[in-house]
Amino acid sequence: MMTDQKEGERALNKLQANLCLICVTLLWSTEVIIFACIPDSVVPFATTAITSLIGAVLLFLCFFKRIIAALKNGGKKLLLTGLFLSVLNCGYNVLYQYGLKEFDVSTGAFTISMTVVILPVILMMKRQNVDKKTWISAMLVLVGIVVSYLGKLGRISVGGLLFLVGGCIIRAYYIIRLNEAAREFDPVPISALIALFVGVISFVIWFFIQPATFGAIEWNARIIASLFIHAYFIVMFAQTVNIFAQRNATPAAATIIYSLEIIFSLIWGMTMPASIVTPITPDVFMLIGAAFIVLGNLSEIVEFKRKAVKRL
Amino acid sequence: MSKKTHSPLWTLLIIVTLTVAYLIVSIPFKVMEIIPGFTDIRPVSMLRPVYGIFFGVPGCIAFAVGNLITDIVSNSLRWSSIAGFAANFLGPFCFYLYWCRLSRAPFDLKNMRHIIKHIVVILIVAVIETVLITPAVALVYPDVDHMLFFMTVMINSTAFPILLGIPLIIILQEELGLKPKPFRKRKAEAEIHQ
Numbered sequence: 001m002m003t004d005q006k007e008g009e010r011a012l013n014k015l016q017a018n019l020c021l022i023c024v025t026l027l028w029s030t031e032v033i034i035f036a037c038i039p040d041s042v043v044p045f046a047t048t049a050i051t052s053l054i055g056a057v058l059l060f061l062c063f064f065k066r067i068i069a070a071l072k073n074g075g076k077k078l079l080l081t082g083l084f085l086s087v088l089n090c091g092y093n094v095l096y097q098y099g100l101k102e103f104d105v106s107t108g109a110f111t112i113s114m115t116v117v118i119l120p121v122i123l124m125m126k127r128q129n130v131d132k133k134t135w136i137s138a139m140l141v142l143v144g145i146v147v148s149y150l151g152k153l154g155r156i157s158v159g160g161l162l163f164l165v166g167g168c169i170i171r172a173y174y175i176i177r178l179n180e181a182a183r184e185f186d187p188v189p190i191s192a193l194i195a196l197f198v199g200v201i202s203f204v205i206w207f208f209i210q211p212a213t214f215g216a217i218e219w220n221a222r223i224i225a226s227l228f229i230h231a232y233f234i235v236m237f238a239q240t241v242n243i244f245a246q247r248n249a250t251p252a253a254a255t256i257i258y259s260l261e262i263i264f265s266l267i268w269g270m271t272m273p274a275s276i277v278t279p280i281t282p283d284v285f286m287l288i289g290a291a292f293i294v295l296g297n298l299s300e301i302v303e304f305k306r307k308a309v310k311r312l
Numbered sequence: 313m314s315k316k317t318h319s320p321l322w323t324l325l326i327i328v329t330l331t332v333a334y335l336i337v338s339i340p341f342k343v344m345e346i347i348p349g350f351t352d353i354r355p356v357s358m359l360r361p362v363y364g365i366f367f368g369v370p371g372c373i374a375f376a377v378g379n380l381i382t383d384i385v386s387n388s389l390r391w392s393s394i395a396g397f398a399a400n401f402l403g404p405f406c407f408y409l410y411w412c413r414l415s416r417a418p419f420d421l422k423n424m425r426h427i428i429k430h431i432v433v434i435l436i437v438a439v440i441e442t443v444l445i446t447p448a449v450a451l452v453y454p455d456v457d458h459m460l461f462f463m464t465v466m467i468n469s470t471a472f473p474i475l476l477g478i479p480l481i482i483i484l485q486e487e488l489g490l491k492p493k494p495f496r497k498r499k500a501e502a503e504i505h506q
Contacts, residue, residue: 011486011487012482012483012486012487013422015422015423015424015427016421016422016482016486019427019478019479019482020479020482020483023475023476023478023479024479026475027476187487224340225339225340225341225342226340228340229340229341232336232337232340233355237476237480240483241479241480241483244483244487
């Protein structure tokens with residue numbers, strides 16, 4: 001079923017890359033729905049370890065030849081890149097986990113969107129060019145986050161905020177390095193290696209927290225199904241699509257689209273039953289903040305210049 | 313395409329593989345039932361256009377068989393499953409028919425025009441499927457909330473093929489090099505011209 005298409009001809013255009021990134025963001029936002037089906041007794045590291053390892057196994061099964069070929073070509077450098085990205089991935093997830101405990105669901109989600117602002121700053125420090133349009137988008141998202149904080153200023157935990165900002169800095173750096181890796185290597189093996197290493201690292205942490213590991217979980221059909229759903233959609237599908245899309249998008253543009261996660265989360269919080277998602281009743285500040293985030297995304301995604309030329 | 317792909321054994325292998333892929337995705341979602349025993353959240357619907365466009369009739373058979381096996385495994389097999397089987401064969405077949413036979417332009421989702429066209433086909437297929445399944449369920453089981461059932465089937469048949477199916481198709485075609493299945497008649501014409 002494979003074609004005679006040459007490797008160089010295969011590439012997503014900007015529209016396709018943006019659509020893929022929106023899809024990835026949508027899938028990430030559904031994590032809360034999947035996690036709702038897993039009891040609290042299953043520690044987060046257990047979930048990450050199991051789902052990442054299932055995702056890695058599936059990717060290796062589906063693309064065995066491709067991954068082996070990439071490992072033969074990329075060798076040690078590919079392995080080290082995969083390992084480094086996995087460490088960054090685990091790092092920001094741990095900081096998010098501790099930080100989010102100090103916030104309610106909606107404020108925490110808005111704070112995580114801070115990555116959008118941090119990423120262009122890191123790029124600037126690395127002396128890489130950032131489009132004016134991207135800066136405008138990042139500023140609009142920042143305004144959205146700040147507005148959503150209004151009315152909650154007295155309730156913000158400084159410790160939690162520091163954890164989340166730390167997580168955002170690591171995540172921004174992760175996105176930049178992932179973008180570089182996606183351009184240098186085949187996205188499928190990178191995705192498989194990240195899933196494998198994240199699974200192994202999470203398993204080690206899980207072992208220290210809960211030495212009984214698999215034996216500590218009260219297994220039932222619902223838990224198994226939820227773990228598999230997470231493995232297919234979040235680890236295998238979303239992660240791989242994300243890396244393919246990253247290869248054809250700038251890290252700053254990708255991060256701005258990721259900020260849509262807060263919008264999706266708001267929609268789930270308002271529409272899904274309380275048994276699945278923590279209900280969200282958005283106040284005026286949150287709605288205005290969300291509007292700014294959408295505006296920031298539109299200004300990044302829509303090609304204003306091309307339309308102007310067409311009109312002329 | 314090589315001659316190997318035409319052999320019945322190869323076709324059977326494709327059907328079995330696609331059915332297994334369908335089941336791997338569909339079965340875990342039986343934990344999220346809306347109307348117990350009748351319908352549920354089915355992200356597996358995202359595979360409908362993929363099976364029709366890239367695998368043709370074997371893909372349509374695999375989709376229908378996969379749906380039937382899911383019903384059996386999840387203890388949801390009812391008389392209305394006959395209508396479900398027909399609708400789940402017809403759904404991917406409509407994509408195959410439109411994109412591989414009726415459309416003048418070759419299938420791709422590279423521009424907004426093609427994407428909108430594809431979304432319109434998804435909506436039409438969703439209506440056809442819903443119109444086939446809902447009356448069957450309504451006739452056999454009058455106690456079921458028909459409006460909720462109708463809405464669930466419509467949402468499953470539109471949301472997932474659009475939100476997840478489109479990016480999946482883009483990756484399969486543009487990055488993994490999967491080609492749309494040529495329609496038998498068009499393929500024969502191409503061979504004659506060669």
